Amino acid sequence: MMRVALVHYWLLGMRGGEKVLEALCELFPQADIYTHVYDKTSVSPVIKRHKVTTSFIDRLPYSRKYYQKYLPLMPMALEHLDLGDYDLVISSESGPAKGIIPNSSAVHICYCHSPMRYLWNMYRQYHDGTSGLTRLMMPPLAHYLRTWDVTTAQRVDAFAANSHTVAARIRRYYRRPSTIIHPPVDTVGFQPVPSSEIGDYYLMAGELVAYKRPDIAIEAFNRMKAKLVVIGKGEELRRLTALAGPTVTLMGAQPFEVLKHHYARCKALIFPGEEDFGIVPVEAMASGRPVIAFGRGGATETVVHDKTGLFFDEQSVECLIDAVEAFERWSFNPADALQRASLFAAGQFKQNFSALVDSVMQGEPHVYDHAGGPVTGQDAGHACKIQASSGVEPWPDPLSLMH
Numbered sequence: 001m002m003r004v005a006l007v008h009y010w011l012l013g014m015r016g017g018e019k020v021l022e023a024l025c026e027l028f029p030q031a032d033i034y035t036h037v038y039d040k041t042s043v044s045p046v047i048k049r050h051k052v053t054t055s056f057i058d059r060l061p062y063s064r065k066y067y068q069k070y071l072p073l074m075p076m077a078l079e080h081l082d083l084g085d086y087d088l089v090i091s092s093e094s095g096p097a098k099g100i101i102p103n104s105s106a107v108h109i110c111y112c113h114s115p116m117r118y119l120w121n122m123y124r125q126y127h128d129g130t131s132g133l134t135r136l137m138m139p140p141l142a143h144y145l146r147t148w149d150v151t152t153a154q155r156v157d158a159f160a161a162n163s164h165t166v167a168a169r170i171r172r173y174y175r176r177p178s179t180i181i182h183p184p185v186d187t188v189g190f191q192p193v194p195s196s197e198i199g200d201y202y203l204m205a206g207e208l209v210a211y212k213r214p215d216i217a218i219e220a221f222n223r224m225k226a227k228l229v230v231i232g233k234g235e236e237l238r239r240l241t242a243l244a245g246p247t248v249t250l251m252g253a254q255p256f257e258v259l260k261h262h263y264a265r266c267k268a269l270i271f272p273g274e275e276d277f278g279i280v281p282v283e284a285m286a287s288g289r290p291v292i293a294f295g296r297g298g299a300t301e302t303v304v305h306d307k308t309g310l311f312f313d314e315q316s317v318e319c320l321i322d323a324v325e326a327f328e329r330w331s332f333n334p335a336d337a338l339q340r341a342s343l344f345a346a347g348q349f350k351q352n353f354s355a356l357v358d359s360v361m362q363g364e365p366h367v368y369d370h371a372g373g374p375v376t377g378q379d380a381g382h383a384c385k386i387q388a389s390s391g392v393e394p395w396p397d398p399l400s401l402m403h
Helices: 016-027 063-080 123-128 132-153 164-174 214-224 237-243 256-265 279-286 317-328 334-342 346-361 398-402
Strands: 004-008 032-035 052-054 088-093 107-112 158-161 202-205 228-231 248-252 269-271 291-294 309-312
Touching: 004 016, 016 088, 016 346, 063 132, 088 346, 107 346, 123 132, 132 164, 158 164, 158 346, 202 214, 202 256, 202 279, 214 228, 214 237, 214 248, 214 317, 228 256, 237 248, 269 279, 279 291, 279 334, 291 317, 309 317
Parallel strands: 004 032, 004 088, 032 052, 088 107, 107 158, 202 228, 202 269, 228 248, 269 291, 291 309
Antiparallel strands: none
8 A cells, every 4th residue: 555644834723725635635544644733623533533743843832822933943843754654745835844855765746835925925025014033033034944945846746736826936936847736625515595695795704814905805895885794813803893994894703604604695705815726716606606806816717707706906995996896787697606616626626636646656747737727817907907808818838938
């Protein structure tokens, strides 16, 4: 039997990265899991059934709360793990994971949610949000970690990217091609409702952090005096609560059934951030509802403009207002959203990832596009253009970009 190790950055909740790990656990029920920090009360039964080994980070003081403070030690912690007994190593990378050292005969596949944002594409935002000693130490530590991050990319036999957006980052930062395999979404967990049950509110859901730009949505709905329901928690919750006007309701974190209820009955999902992939728009479409999204990043690969939603081209209050007003004049067929969401079901992820593993283990070429080509945002003709076309643009062969 093939011996398999799954390496994940940390296990402290069940967000998108952990949903991918859960699907990998189902694909490889015999696999062992390696991670930096593990809280067994915060993960699914599927993950808990596996043997989990932690790095020495887990034994450091307050590591489950302040694990990010130990980031400079994580390269050494990964390289200290003993993975010499495995034939296949699959790393799940968003935080440090791919830097393990497998044996020379093993195959190492990295499923990359994104090269570490705080080192690469969002370094400036993270740096500007710090102060004191952290602000002083971040530049030299980030320089060291980037060097290590690029070096360890050469330890990977094949990369899988969760979107075209992430594949472009892998090309830029690591100079490596990748197979595009969208992450699994539990589309069957959501159901549409009759049109008579659709409410009079818009919905914004997900983690409330600055880069997702929830402030834009709240200010836009304050100005429009239109109803917006916000479900989620995060570091921005207190500030956003103070910003919210009388038509904006912040509910904080809610059980799945409450989220499911609001997805199915909202007029549309508001998605103002630029994401690597973005599971939330797929969940909204699986509920039969359209999406109003910023037209960059992962949303352009899931939402079909003028069919399952509308894009706006600038992260500003004015452009979001324009998009909502355009939406009010737009007609929508829920069947289009349901059909689109079905393309991102968990079964599709497992099929595509299994095909990648088979090809790499057999030594075959392994750069594919399992996504079928992105639905991309167009450059705005003016600041607040609402996109008028949903044509699918061909994506270039990643191999051609290596020459």
